[in-house]
Amino acid sequence: MTIGSQAETALAAGGDRAAPRFWQLAGLAALAIAACAVPFLLSNYHIFQVTLALAYAIALLGLNMLTGYNGQISLGHGAFYALGAYVTAILMAKFGVAYWLTIPVAGAVCLVVGFLFGLPALRLEGLYLALATFALAVATPQILKYKLIEDWTGGVQGIVITKPDPPFALPINEDQWLYFFTLAIAVAMFVFAWNLLRGRIGRAIVAIRDHPTAAETMGINTALYKSLTFGVSALFTGVAGALGAIAIQFVAPDSFNVFLSISFLVGIVIGGLASISGALYGALFIQFVPNIADQISKAAPWAIYGVFLIAFMYMMPTGVSGAVRAVWLWARRRAG
Amino acid sequence: MSRPTPSPSTGEGRGGGGARSLRSGRSSMNTFLHQVLSGLATGGIYASIALALVMIHQATHLVNFAQGEMAMFSTYLAWAMIDAGMPYWGAFFLTIVLSFAGGIVIERVIIRPMEDAPILASVIVFIGLLVIFNSVAGWIFTYTIKSFPSPFPAEPLWGNSYISTHELGAIAITLIVLVLLFAFFRYTTLGLAMRAAAENKTSSRLVGIRVGWMLALGWGLAAAIGAVAGMMVAPIVFLDPNMMSGILLYGFAAALLGGIDNPLGAVLGGFIVGVLENVVGAYVIGTELKLTVALVVIVGVLVVKPSGLFGRTLVSRV
Numbered sequence: 057m058t059i060g061s062q063a064e065t066a067l068a069a070g071g072d073r074a075a076p077r078f079w080q081l082a083g084l085a086a087l088a089i090a091a092c093a094v095p096f097l098l099s100n101y102h103i104f105q106v107t108l109a110l111a112y113a114i115a116l117l118g119l120n121m122l123t124g125y126n127g128q129i130s131l132g133h134g135a136f137y138a139l140g141a142y143v144t145a146i147l148m149a150k151f152g153v154a155y156w157l158t159i160p161v162a163g164a165v166c167l168v169v170g171f172l173f174g175l176p177a178l179r180l181e182g183l184y185l186a187l188a189t190f191a192l193a194v195a196t197p198q199i200l201k202y203k204l205i206e207d208w209t210g211g212v213q214g215i216v217i218t219k220p221d222p223p224f225a226l227p228i229n230e231d232q233w234l235y236f237f238t239l240a241i242a243v244a245m246f247v248f249a250w251n252l253l254r255g256r257i258g259r260a261i262v263a264i265r266d267h268p269t270a271a272e273t274m275g276i277n278t279a280l281y282k283s284l285t286f287g288v289s290a291l292f293t294g295v296a297g298a299l300g301a302i303a304i305q306f307v308a309p310d311s312f313n314v315f316l317s318i319s320f321l322v323g324i325v326i327g328g329l330a331s332i333s334g335a336l337y338g339a340l341f342i343q344f345v346p347n348i349a350d351q352i353s354k355a356a357p358w359a360i361y362g363v364f365l366i367a368f369m370y371m372m373p374t375g376v377s378g379a380v381r382a383v384w385l386w387a388r389r390r391a392g
Numbered sequence: 393m394s395r396p397t398p399s400p401s402t403g404e405g406r407g408g409g410g411a412r413s414l415r416s417g418r419s420s421m422n423t424f425l426h427q428v429l430s431g432l433a434t435g436g437i438y439a440s441i442a443l444a445l446v447m448i449h450q451a452t453h454l455v456n457f458a459q460g461e462m463a464m465f466s467t468y469l470a471w472a473m474i475d476a477g478m479p480y481w482g483a484f485f486l487t488i489v490l491s492f493a494g495g496i497v498i499e500r501v502i503i504r505p506m507e508d509a510p511i512l513a514s515v516i517v518f519i520g521l522l523v524i525f526n527s528v529a530g531w532i533f534t535y536t537i538k539s540f541p542s543p544f545p546a547e548p549l550w551g552n553s554y555i556s557t558h559e560l561g562a563i564a565i566t567l568i569v570l571v572l573l574f575a576f577f578r579y580t581t582l583g584l585a586m587r588a589a590a591e592n593k594t595s596s597r598l599v600g601i602r603v604g605w606m607l608a609l610g611w612g613l614a615a616a617i618g619a620v621a622g623m624m625v626a627p628i629v630f631l632d633p634n635m636m637s638g639i640l641l642y643g644f645a646a647a648l649l650g651g652i653d654n655p656l657g658a659v660l661g662g663f664i665v666g667v668l669e670n671v672v673g674a675y676v677i678g679t680e681l682k683l684t685v686a687l688v689v690i691v692g693v694l695v696v697k698p699s700g701l702f703g704r705t706l707v708s709r710v
Contacts, residue, residue, distance in 0.1 A: 123512075129512075176691075176695050179694075179695045179698050180694060180695065180698060181698070183455055183648065183652060184648055184694050184698060184699075186455075187644060187645060187648050187690075187691070187694070188691045188694065190641070190644075191645075191684075191687035191688065191690070191691055194641060194683060194684065194687060195683075195684040195687065195688075198683065198684050199684065314637075318519060321512075321515070321516075321519075322516055322519060325512045325513060325515070325516045326516065329510070329512060355531050356527040356528055356530070356531035357527065358523040358524070358526060358527035359523070359524045359527035359528050359531065361520075361523055361527075362519075362520040362521065362522070362523040362524035362527065363520070363524065364520075365516055365517070365519060365520030365523070366502065366517050366520040366521070366524075368516075369506065369509065369513045369514075369516050369517050369520070370505060370506075373506070373509040373510060373513045374510065374513075
């Protein structure tokens with residue numbers, strides 16, 4: 057099945073035309089200024105929400121790498137998010153490790169676990185893979201509650217962690233610092249993903265999605281690439297989970313239920329499959345649309361959310377980034 | 393704001409007799425038989441849901457994630473009718489008819505426009521439907537758990553101690569539904585037309601089959617089968633808006649285990665999953681991790697046999 061064929065245009069575009077390049081850079085600069093202005097314009101609660109959205113964006117980027125670029129459907133990325141969050145929480149609360157040191161550890165653990173999970177997943181495709189990963193998502197809260205590991209995970213109660221203070225006596229509060237910390241990591245992860253996907257490895261990943269047999273004939277080690285993509289995708293999601301745990305200052309089994317994994321899938325499809333900017337749009341959707349739905353109807357907020365989902369898919373079947381691209385191409389044609 | 397958690401963990405320990413009977417001190421053979429039989433009863437319900445999933449998958453190659461919630465909503469309709477004083481069987485058949493019509497309307501109004509959309513976009517529309525049904529059911533009927541009547545007598549048949557009459561009745565009704573469906577697809581022109589439309593759209597159009605309507609009919613049938621499953625499982629698990637999430641998952645697992653392109657395989661898969669779930673839950677691990685273990689076993693089987701136990705192995709031309 058072809059999942060994100062609209063990506064080809066994204067990969068093919070770029071390079072030789074100077075004018076679009078200028079607009080792209082201008083757009084990025086505007087985004088950077090806006091991102092730096094956010095913590096000084098919003099209330100602490102809203103800063104917290106945006107911080108969480110940034111963490112989600114990293115998770116969606118990881119899932120998009122796997123599902124959008126590599127064509128492997130995962131309904132279980134909530135499990136890797138949970139794993140990252142718990143690694144950070146356990147290291148911080150039980151071993152007193154500094155919060156920023158826990159993030160690479162969370163990422164490394166998820167890389168290994170994701171790679172190992174990717175090995176049996178090689179045998180499964182499409183719906184069957186969806187079921188296997190769905191099972192992972194379902195199992196996550198039950199495993200986290202399991203009695204034998206309660207000493208580590210805190211069982212149903214979860215683990216409370218403390219909010220880090222801003223370093224070097226910076227004149228900002230904790231929420232603002234956490235926002236900048238998350239932003240910095242998010243930028244690093246986005247650059248990493250962009251570099252990974254636009255080069256040789258990225259082309260191999262996309263080739264496996266579009267035609268596995270042809271890809272193998274071209275000398276691509278399909279099995280290795282697929283498992284590695286699973287691992288790297290889990291790494292991104294695990295880092296996101298770690299950042300999310302620090303932002304919320306709390307981890308508990310029931311916050312990592314099936315709904316989280318489904319939200320991630322919703323995020324990448326709404327944002328746009330096989331698109332890096334799609335991760336941002338998708339993260340904003342899954343973070344803020346439930347709140348908007350709640351304001352519209354207190355009685356049945358999720359019905360409103362469902363209507364939003366269906367309406368988005370009607371209007372933009374290729375996601376927000378697909379729609380943005382279409383508008384952009386249309387404007388370019390108009391301009392000549 | 394509380395999320396409508398489709399968390400199948402809430403379904404733990406509800407389905408079947410489970411560990412309860414272990415305590416009653418009967419001989420171990422009796423207990424084992426009891427586990428297997430009540431596994432068959434829940435298995436029949438999984439089989440129905442699996443069949444509904446296979447039906448839509450055959451025609452569209454999509455898995456309808458909203459199938460469980462549609463069944464849940466149908467069950468609420470039946471509950472409302474019975475609550476208003478209707479006799480059980482009247483409500484039963486009226487619910488089936490209404491669900492059938494509802495399924496057709498959903499296909500025509502919501503699914504049809506997504507015909508040419510990417511696969512995952514359709515999946516998101518299904519997820520949208522899922523949360524809408526869940527939320528609207530909670531809004532209209534509240535989230536408090538309701539008991540749902542069984543049409544069968546409360547005392548076990550012939551005084552046996554292995555299986556309750558409701559469980560036996562649920563198995564019987566599942567089998568009746570299966571036979572009816574088989575007869576419909578095998579011996580009626582309409583059934584033949586539906587199979588043709590699922591097999592080859594273009595050729596079917598050329599011989600004058602209205603493929604779009606066949607799809608809508610498939611949705612109607614799937615919704616009706618789901619409604620039967622919902623009404624059969626509700627007396628066992630009680631009625632609440634999240635009751636079907638675990639059952640949908642097992643139905644999905646059953647369909648894949650049996651082979652998603654094989655209706656008979658899906659039904660057998662349903663029974664296998666039901667028994668497996670109960671026996672594993674009672675003897676191996678306890679109800680705490682029952683769902684997890686059942687799923688791990690299923691995934692394990694799939695790793696060995698990727699297209700299911702009874703599925704066709706697809707050979708694609710390069």
